[in-house]
Amino acid sequence: MYDVAVLGGGPAGIAAAIAAARAGARTALVERYGFLGGMSTAALVYPWMTFHTETGRQVIRGLAQEIVDRLIERGASPGHLRDTIGFVHTLTPFEPESYKVLAHEMLKEAGVHLLLHTWVDDVLARAGRIETVMLRNKSGSMALRAKMFVDATGDGDIAHLAGAPWEQGNRDGRVQPMTMKFRMRGVDVGAIKDYMKRHPEEFYERSLISELDRIPLTGVMGFYSIWKRAGLPIAREGLLFFIGPREDEALINVSRVSGLDPTRAEQLTEAELEGRRQVLMLERFFREHVPGFGRAHLAQVGTQIGVRETRRIRGLYTLKGEDVLAGRRFDDCIARSGYPIDIHHPTGGGVTTGMIQGGGAYDIPYRSIVPLGVDNLLLAGRCLSATHEAQATARLTPSCMAVGQAAGTAAAIAAAKGLQAAEVPIRELQQRLLSDGAELGLDEKEDDRR
Numbered sequence: 504m505y506d507v508a509v510l511g512g513g514p515a516g517i518a519a520a521i522a523a524a525r526a527g528a529r530t531a532l533v534e535r536y537g538f539l540g541g542m543s544t545a546a547l548v549y550p551w552m553t554f555h556t557e558t559g560r561q562v563i564r565g566l567a568q569e570i571v572d573r574l575i576e577r578g579a580s581p582g583h584l585r586d587t588i589g590f591v592h593t594l595t596p597f598e599p600e601s602y603k604v605l606a607h608e609m610l611k612e613a614g615v616h617l618l619l620h621t622w623v624d625d626v627l628a629r630a631g632r633i634e635t636v637m638l639r640n641k642s643g644s645m646a647l648r649a650k651m652f653v654d655a656t657g658d659g660d661i662a663h664l665a666g667a668p669w670e671q672g673n674r675d676g677r678v679q680p681m682t683m684k685f686r687m688r689g690v691d692v693g694a695i696k697d698y699m700k701r702h703p704e705e706f707y708e709r710s711l712i713s714e715l716d717r718i719p720l721t722g723v724m725g726f727y728s729i730w731k732r733a734g735l736p737i738a739r740e741g742l743l744f745f746i747g748p749r750e751d752e753a754l755i756n757v758s759r760v761s762g763l764d765p766t767r768a769e770q771l772t773e774a775e776l777e778g779r780r781q782v783l784m785l786e787r788f789f790r791e792h793v794p795g796f797g798r799a800h801l802a803q804v805g806t807q808i809g810v811r812e813t814r815r816i817r818g819l820y821t822l823k824g825e826d827v828l829a830g831r832r833f834d835d836c837i838a839r840s841g842y843p844i845d846i847h848h849p850t851g852g853g854v855t856t857g858m859i860q861g862g863g864a865y866d867i868p869y870r871s872i873v874p875l876g877v878d879n880l881l882l883a884g885r886c887l888s889a890t891h892e893a894q895a896t897a898r899l900t901p902s903c904m905a906v907g908q909a910a911g912t913a914a915a916i917a918a919a920k921g922l923q924a925a926e927v928p929i930r931e932l933q934q935r936l937l938s939d940g941a942e943l944g945l946d947e948k949e950d951d952r953r
Contacts, residue, residue, distance in 0.1 A: 505531045505616070506918035507911065508636065508649035510623055513541020514900050515884030515907035516655030517606045518566045522911030523653070524613035526935065528918050530911075531616045531647065533623065533638060536806070539606040541657065543900055544599040546809035547684040547754060550721070550745055551900045553591040554583055556841030557862035563839065565941035567904035571595060573605055580748060581719075588722040588743075589709030590856075591842060595901075596721065596747035623656070626664035632878050633665050651914040651924070652880045655907060658766055659814035659886035667874040668817040671766070673891045677849035679811040680738075680761040683778025687789065688802040690753045692746055694795035696720055705729075707741075720746050729792055737781060738852035742793065753799070757785055761851055765810045778808040811847060811885075811898060818888030819925060820870035827865045827893050828857050835929045836866035836943050837913070837936065838905035846895040857892070864944065867897060869929060872910055878923040883910040905941065912936055 507523040509516050512534030520532040542548040554563045554571075561568075561583075574580035579601030583593040610617055621640040626633060636647040654661035659669055672678040696715050699705075703712045706725030711718065727741045738759050745754045758781035763770040782804055789796040825831075827844055841864040844857035859865060871888040872881050882888070883906055885898035896902070912935050913927045933943060 505529050505649040507651050507653065507914040508533070508647055509653040509655055509911065510636065510661050511541065511655035511657060511884070512536070512539040513655060513657060513884060513903070514543055515903040516541070516653070517610065518904045518907030519653045519655055519883045519911030519914070520615045521566060521609055521613045522908045522939070523915040524615045525939070526912055526915035528915035530614070531618065531649065532610060533618045533621050533647065535620070535622050537619050538603045540599060540603050542809060544603050545806040547599060547686065547803065547805045548809050548900065549597055549599060549754060550747070551595040551597065553586070553593050553842055553899070554595065554901050555592040556864050557592055557858065559592050560841070560864070562841050562864040562942050562944065563901045563905050565905065565936065565939055566908045567901050568940065570605065570609070570904070574598070574601060577601060577605070584721050585711065585718050586722055587711045587715065587718065587720050588707055588724045589711050590707070594721055594745070596745070598748050623660060623664070626661055628665040628877065631876055633880060636661065650879065650918040653883050653910050653914050654816070654880060654886060655883040657810065657813065657884050657886060659816045659882070662816040662874050662877060662880060662882065662886065663814060665877045665880060667876050667880070669814045670817065671814050672812065673849055677762070678764065678813060679847045679849055679895070680759045681763070681765060681774050681778065681811065682756055682760070682809045683758045683782050684805050684809055685755050685782045685786065685801060686803040687753050687755060687786065687796065687799045688749070688751055689799040690751050691795040691798070692720055692750065695723065698794040699723070722746065726793060733788055733792060735784060735788060740852060752802070755785060755789070758782060759847070760808065761849060766813050775808050779804065812894060814886055815889055815894055816874045816882055816886050818871050818875060818882065819873045820868050820888060822867060822871045822887070822889040822893040822897065824857065824890055824892030827896055828860060830860045830863040830865050832944070833866040833868035835869040836945070837869045837872070837909035837932065838867040838902065839864045839942060839944055840867065840896060840899070840902040842896045842899045842902065844892055844896050846892065866944070867902070867906060869909070869913070869927070869932065872906060873924045878925070879917070881910040881914050881924050883907040908939070908941060909936060912939070
């Protein structure tokens with residue numbers, strides 16, 4: 504019997520398990536792959552975006568920043584750099600292989616019992632409470648029991664199996680497209696910068712092209728005419744890629760697989776195959792047509808396709824797009840984010856964005872990680888209670904890390920005091936998060952806190 508069991512070893516689950524264990528809870532973490540990191544490593548979803556508001560204020564700290572600091576120490580990240588696309592203030596490149604190892608080390612330091620190569624087979628719940636999570640791995644079938652559980656599966660698998668209500672997608676039930684990301688090495692970054700300076704009209708209007716002589720190139724969105732002439736069957740308006748963490752490395756975010764449901768095995772299979780087909784097509788296109796890539800080569804493809812959106816579990820409060828855009832404050836704030844709404848159209852090309860009022864941040868309330876109908880469960884990561892619009896910002900990795908830290912800390916409090924998730928004292932939770940370095944904006948004096 505554990506105090507806290509965390510299911511899913513992505514950024515949210517890692518943070519949740521470390522936070523719970525550091526708070527004194529006997530903690531287990533279960534992960535299906537043979538490594539940690541979730542979308543950040545399995546799907547190559549990096550750099551991390553963003554720890555800051557549009558105006559440059561850092562609003563995500565705590566465990567997330569500790570991880571960045573420790574990656575910097577081992578030369579696996581340059582830290583927070585300006586986003587040269589200009590969509591957000593900063594982004595944070597890192598080396599995924601180093602993150603895998605660091606996460607394992609930090610979990611071990613905290614005393615977390617880790618099970619890799621282990622799948623959730625079923626969830627046994629009674630009277631609104633999870634009694635047992637059934638696992639399956641090389642050893643066979645095993646029962647996992649805990650006082651509190653944290654669903655960090657990304658897809659809300661635990662909450663779903665436990666009977667919690669959920670929603671998915673937009674009004675038509677369609678989710679944002681999936682993307683198979685890949686790395687190329689041997690990239691001539693200088694040639695890319697030279698082309699951008701000569702053809703600024705070919706790039707996103709907010710791109711920091713005039714600053715490229717004094718800051719490193721971190722991201723590129725554009726090459727519009729080159730992409731249009733290619734006529735490839737991918738619903739994008741232009742190219743999107745990121746530089747780093749190595750000087751000759753680019754992470755390509757161009758493939759797009761729409762109209763498929765990642766929670767259905769047959770459709771996820773189809774998405775994986777289509778994503779890899781697009782990667783080979785794009786790798787050749789980059790080498791033959793994009794300045795700076797003539798001598799580049801394919802270095803790595805994601806272990807799995809990147810998933811932006813699946814189930815959103817209904818909680819005590821549903822975070823709304825209007826909350827995000829207004830920079831709304833909540834009395835039960837447990838995490839903040841400065842990332843704008845960023846919806847990749849579920850039916851094809853195009854992206855809908857919405858900037859936060861005043862270039863600030865919005866609060867994520869504790870009630871949005873407390874699911875309806877399951878008393879001893881908390882949500883961590885993109886499956887939190889939010890609308891389609893709000894999830895399109897809360898899904899970003901730094902936000903998931905911050906929410907994970909809060910979920911793990913709350914689970915430890917509940918386990919120690921014999922409380923249901925909804926009964927965790929908010930002020931105690933907030934004070935513990937603050938003492939552990941989290942940023943909640945409680946020092947800001949605003950009239951709209953409610």
